[in-house]
Amino acid sequence: MGYAVIFMHRQFSLQPYSRHYTHSTNCFLDFMELKSDGSIGVNSKYAPKMKSVLEKYQEFKKNETLLLLTFVTVTDYLFLLRSVTKIMSVLKENAMYYLAAAVSDFFIPAQKMSQHKIQSEGGGLTLMMDQVPKFLKPMVTNWVPDGFIVSFKLETDPALLVDKSRLALMRYGHQIVIANLLTTRKREVVLITRGSEFPIKLTEDEIAEDKEIESKIIPELVKRHHEWIRDAGHADL
Numbered sequence: 001m002g003y004a005v006i007f008m009h010r011q012f013s014l015q016p017y018s019r020h021y022t023h024s025t026n027c028f029l030d031f032m033e034l035k036s037d038g039s040i041g042v043n044s045k046y047a048p049k050m051k052s053v054l055e056k057y058q059e060f061k062k063n064e065t066l067l068l069l070t071f072v073t074v075t076d077y078l079f080l081l082r083s084v085t086k087i088m089s090v091l092k093e094n095a096m097y098y099l100a101a102a103v104s105d106f107f108i109p110a111q112k113m114s115q116h117k118i119q120s121e122g123g124g125l126t127l128m129m130d131q132v133p134k135f136l137k138p139m140v141t142n143w144v145p146d147g148f149i150v151s152f153k154l155e156t157d158p159a160l161l162v163d164k165s166r167l168a169l170m171r172y173g174h175q176i177v178i179a180n181l182l183t184t185r186k187r188e189v190v191l192i193t194r195g196s197e198f199p200i201k202l203t204e205d206e207i208a209e210d211k212e213i214e215s216k217i218i219p220e221l222v223k224r225h226h227e228w229i230r231d232a233g234h235a236d237l
Contacts, residue, residue: 003096003222004065006084008077010103011070017057020049074107074132081135085143092146093232096225097139099151107132136172148225149174153192156182165192175228178217186213191220 009015014023021028031050033043042050060066069084071077088095106129118125140149151174153165158181165177169192180189188201200216 002065004067005060006067006069006088008069008071008080008084010077011072015068016060016066017053020053071103074104075110077103078133078135081139082143085139085147089144089147093148093229095144096148096221097144097150098221099136099149101152101154102132104132106130136168136174140173148228150176150178150221152178152180154180154182154185162190162192162197165190166194169194176221176224189213189217191217191224 005016007016021031031043031046032040035041069080071080085097088097108127108129112130136149136151151168151172153161153168155161155164161179161181165179168177175193177192178189179192187207188199191198191200198220200213200220202211202213202216
């Protein structure tokens, strides 16, 4: 089973493929050079990697298997997520929902925002924010009850990580939580299910080769998704 990807992202945040250049420590123009004939080309230092990225990007475009959806505010995100999942619900168990990060934990609702510039003459500012509504429960229960749903749990205290991940599984009823610590999230994670813990970690050699942890996470999730479909949603993940 192949996968088409719907990628929701905040405006100007990291995006597939272009992220290698838009969020690089180099200015994008550093990847280019002027030729003696006045034409523009890719700097030979960066050409092999850029060629590889470009080939993958063009393959997705040709096959029309990547759809980028942009949002700006938390409210935009919640409405967009609900709309997308409702549309995708026809795929039932064949759809995987990869909730890679919380957009925000707190926000200021529109009705509580100041209509005008906040004046500074009064001294310090005290800001009261509301908690972003928890959408995972209605997503699991109502929007895509047959879908394969993966969420993330980020913590700073290792002692809390596994217990809070299992609590999320019990509370929301989805399939997998990817548990990660702030300090090591790009090197190691733990896939938490109701019945198991599966660590995924980059080796020192892989880190030296700039391999990304997602290159190990995604194949494991695809394998487990296939097993879950095969077992009619009852696989002991």
